Amino acid sequence: MFNTLDRKDQLTIVAQQLFKDKGYAGASMRDMAQNLGIEAPSIYNHVASKQELLSSICFNIANEYLSIIKQIKKSGYNHPALILQSIIEAHIKVVTENIEASAVFHNEWRFLEEPNYTQFIEMRSDYEDYVESIIKEGVSKSIFKTNNTKLCTLSLLSTLNGIYHWYNPKGDLSAREISHNILNLFFLGLKR
Amino acid sequence: MFNTLDRKDQLTIVAQQLFKDKGYAGASMRDMAQNLGIEAPSIYNHVASKQELLSSICFNIANEYLSIIKQIKKSGYNHPALILQSIIEAHIKVVTENIEASAVFHNEWRFLEEPNYTQFIEMRSDYEDYVESIIKEGVSKSIFKTNNTKLCTLSLLSTLNGIYHWYNPKGDLSAREISHNILNLFFLGLKR
DNA sequence: CCTACCGATCGGTAGG
DNA sequence: CCTACCGATCGGTAGG
Numbered sequence: 001m002f003n004t005l006d007r008k009d010q011l012t013i014v015a016q017q018l019f020k021d022k023g024y025a026g027a028s029m030r031d032m033a034q035n036l037g038i039e040a041p042s043i044y045n046h047v048a049s050k051q052e053l054l055s056s057i058c059f060n061i062a063n064e065y066l067s068i069i070k071q072i073k074k075s076g077y078n079h080p081a082l083i084l085q086s087i088i089e090a091h092i093k094v095v096t097e098n099i100e101a102s103a104v105f106h107n108e109w110r111f112l113e114e115p116n117y118t119q120f121i122e123m124r125s126d127y128e129d130y131v132e133s134i135i136k137e138g139v140s141k142s143i144f145k146t147n148n149t150k151l152c153t154l155s156l157l158s159t160l161n162g163i164y165h166w167y168n169p170k171g172d173l174s175a176r177e178i179s180h181n182i183l184n185l186f187f188l189g190l191k192r
Numbered sequence: 193m194f195n196t197l198d199r200k201d202q203l204t205i206v207a208q209q210l211f212k213d214k215g216y217a218g219a220s221m222r223d224m225a226q227n228l229g230i231e232a233p234s235i236y237n238h239v240a241s242k243q244e245l246l247s248s249i250c251f252n253i254a255n256e257y258l259s260i261i262k263q264i265k266k267s268g269y270n271h272p273a274l275i276l277q278s279i280i281e282a283h284i285k286v287v288t289e290n291i292e293a294s295a296v297f298h299n300e301w302r303f304l305e306e307p308n309y310t311q312f313i314e315m316r317s318d319y320e321d322y323v324e325s326i327i328k329e330g331v332s333k334s335i336f337k338t339n340n341t342k343l344c345t346l347s348l349l350s351t352l353n354g355i356y357h358w359y360n361p362k363g364d365l366s367a368r369e370i371s372h373n374i375l376n377l378f379f380l381g382l383k384r
Numbered sequence: 385c386c387t388a389c390c391g392a393t394c395g396g397t398a399g400g
Numbered sequence: 401c402c403t404a405c406c407g408a409t410c411g412g413t414a415g416g
Contacts, residue, residue, distance in 0.1 A: 026217030026303070029411060041412075042385050050411065081383065107299055111218070135382070145384040151365070151373050152382065154358055155351040162350025173343070181343050189381030190327070190344065191273065192337040221395060233396075234401050242395065386416085394409070400402080 008046045010036055015053040016100035024054055024104075024111040054108060055116045061105040062123040064094045069130050080138030081187070087131060088160065088186075089179045095163045096175040102164040128153060156186055200238045202228055207245040208292035216246055216296075216303040246300060247308045253297040254315040256286045261322050272330030273379070279323060280352065280378075281371045287355045288367040294356040320345060348378055 005013070014035045018027035029050055033040040047053055068090040077083050095102045109120050132153040138144035146152040159182060167178070197205070206227045210219035221242060225232040239245055260282040269275050287294045301312050324345040330336030338344040351374060359370070 021302075023215045023217050023303075025215050028409075030409085039386060041387085041414095044412070045385070110213075111215075138382075142384065144382045145380075146373070146377065146382060148365075148369075148373050151370065152377060154354065155374060155377055158354025158357070159347040159350045162346065162354065165350070166346055173340075177340075178343065181338070181340050182347060185338065185344055185347055185381070186377070187381050187383040189377070189379050190330075190336045190338060191379045192334065220393075222393085231402060233398095233403085236396070237401070388414090390411105390413075392410080394407105397406075398404090 007036070011043065011046055012053065012057065013100075016057055016104055019054065019057065019108050020100045020103040024050075024108040051113055051116075054104070055112055057101050057104045058109050058112060058120055059116075059123075061094065061098060061101050062120060062127075064098070065091070065127045066123060068094070069127065080134050080141060080143050083134050084131075084138065085183060087134065088156070088183055091157075091160045092163060092175050092179045092182070095160065096167055096169065096178070099164045099167060099169065102161070106161055106164070128157065131157065159186075199228070203235065203238055204245065204248065205292075208249055208296055211246065211249065211300050212292045212295040216242075216300040243305055243308075246296070247304055249293050249296045250301050250304060250312055251308075251315075253286065253290060253293050254312060254319075256290070257283070257319045258315060260286070261319065272326050272333060272335050275326050276323075276330065277375060279326065280348070280375055283349075283352045284355060284367050284371045284374070287352065288359055288361065288370070291356045291359060291361065294353070298353055298356070320349065323349065351378075 011032065014032050015027070018031050018035070021027070022031070028040075029043055030040045033043055036043075068087060071090070072083055072086055075086070077086060109117075109124075112120050132149050135144055135146070135149045135152055139146060139149060163178065167173075203224065206224050207219070210223050210227070213219070214223070220232075221235055222232045225235055228235075260279060263282070264275055264278055267278070269278060301316075302309075304312050324341050327336055327338070327341045327344055331338060331341060355370065359365075
């Protein structure tokens with residue numbers, strides 16, 4: 001499993017798994033060392049602190065989300081429904097391709113220390129605000145209809161972010177199928 | 193704040209807050225004692241262990257959800273859309289009235305020890321299965337339309353469960369308004 | 385990458 | 401409800 005990865009990458013993978021399973025406070029550097037077959041102090045040859053492991057995991061994912069925005073802006077799309085569809089598809093891609101890191105991103109960010117803590121919240125806010133701005137635009141163009149764009153945004157993101165709870169990469173439901181179904185649900189609703 | 197509560201109830205409230213803020217592993221019995229103005233060992237006059245605090249918080253909420261099912265069955269409702277609406281409203285009521293406990297319920301249940309761990313998962317599954325059964329019934333009666341009732345259920349529950357992340361009891365958005373908007377979104381969709 | 389080790393903190397107990 | 405204290409474990413350092 002680790003054959004082609006250097007120690008630092010191995011360490012990151014182990015940290016993602018352990019932070020997910022035991023939480024930041026509950027996962028010890030000794031746990032990680034054991035998973036790598038080395039002694040705990042040896043970890044510090046590859047990383048400065050437990051906190052650095054956490055922040056690199058969290059900001060990796062945060063950057064994935066922010067690069068979704070950049071890509072969409074570069075694409076030249078201007079129809080709100082098309083843009084929102086692209087966001088949803090890209091977001092689901094990030095979650096399904098980074099399940100462990102997504103779990104850490106969502107559950108353990110609160111253990112980030114300053115200034116990382118504040119920066120993380122700002123990056124997440126930027127993304128949420130962007131998604132909401134697309135929904136607002138859709139409402140103003142009468143393409144979307146909702147009483148409360150903020151609540152609508154949070155509901156959508158909760159659904160997308162919740163995927164890591166149940167997604168199985170070896171299961172029979174692909175990221176594409178998930179996207180298709182969630183798009184249908186949020187665009188057209190459950191009632192017929 | 194604590195005037196009318198006995199020590200055990202005070203302790204539960206403090207534990208909910210600290211488990212939410214610092215996680216189960218990160219919140220210490222000494223933290224709780226300090227919040228109550230007593231010494232750590234005194235806590236053990238009211239509770240047998242840290243684990244007992246966690247399990248009582250988690251099962252309290254789990255029982256709230258299961259009692260939603262009981263109430264609906266007692267009500268005699270048989271129209272799937274009406275039942276699903278009742279579930280959504282009751283679910284949002286539980287979350288908004290128990291924000292801290294809901295956060296613990298969702299983030300810290302994995303620290304439950306056996307047999308509580310297994311029992312908790314079963315109770316949560318029972319609830320999810322019930323919600324899905326209502327959606328399935330709606331599909332079979334051509335009231336609802338979805339390709340994947342499981343995914344639809346998980347999406348809805350992710351949205352409902354995500355409310356504790358942002359809900360502010362002193363804010364301007366009431367539980368009733370949240371219910372109304374989420375119902376609209378899930379039943380009718382965003383597109384018009 | 386290791387051994388040896390640090391001070392701090394943990395959940396919990398004994399005994400009053 | 402307290403003081404005094406237990407063994408275990410923590411993140412991390414020194415030095416090689």
